[in-house]
Amino acid sequence: MALTRSLDAAAVQRLHDAARAVLSEWTSRLRDEAVAHGGWPKKVTAFHPRMAVHGRYGEPCPECGSKVQRIVHAANETNYCARCQTQGKLLADRALSRLLHASWPRHIDDLDPG
Ligand SMILES: [Zn+2]
Numbered sequence: 001m002a003l004t005r006s007l008d009a010a011a012v013q014r015l016h017d018a019a020r021a022v023l024s025e026w027t028s029r030l031r032d033e034a035v036a037h038g039g040w041p042k043k044v045t046a047f048h049p050r051m052a053v054h055g056r057y058g059e060p061c062p063e064c065g066s067k068v069q070r071i072v073h074a075a076n077e078t079n080y081c082a083r084c085q086t087q088g089k090l091l092a093d094r095a096l097s098r099l100l101h102a103s104w105p106r107h108i109d110d111l112d113p114g
Pocket of ligand 1: 061062063064065066081082083084085
């Protein structure tokens with residue numbers, strides 16, 4: 001998670017390469033599924049069972065098993081794995097972190113297990 005203006009040229013290139021790779025992988029995956037299921041899916045949603053963390057708040061990350069975290073802003077929710085994607089840092093959730101202030105846990109290892 002970073003502001004785009006804070007990215008240097010190498011980071012922009014890595015982001016571009018990663019976006020292309022992920023989009024290419026998912027294009028192939030969804031094409032294969034469409035063929036296997038006989039055409040365009042009847043129900044299209046933003047979620048897919050093979051997405052790692054999107055729509056999986058509270059479920060285990062498929063890479064490390066840590067609970068998937070979330071940031072809620074307005075009607076939107078962003079899901080992420082703190083251990084895999086933010087070096088363990090818990091991103092401030094406007095609702096909860098403002099409520100909890102100083103007791104807001106900063107790192108995934110500061111969360112109560114369970
Ligand atoms: Zn993880």
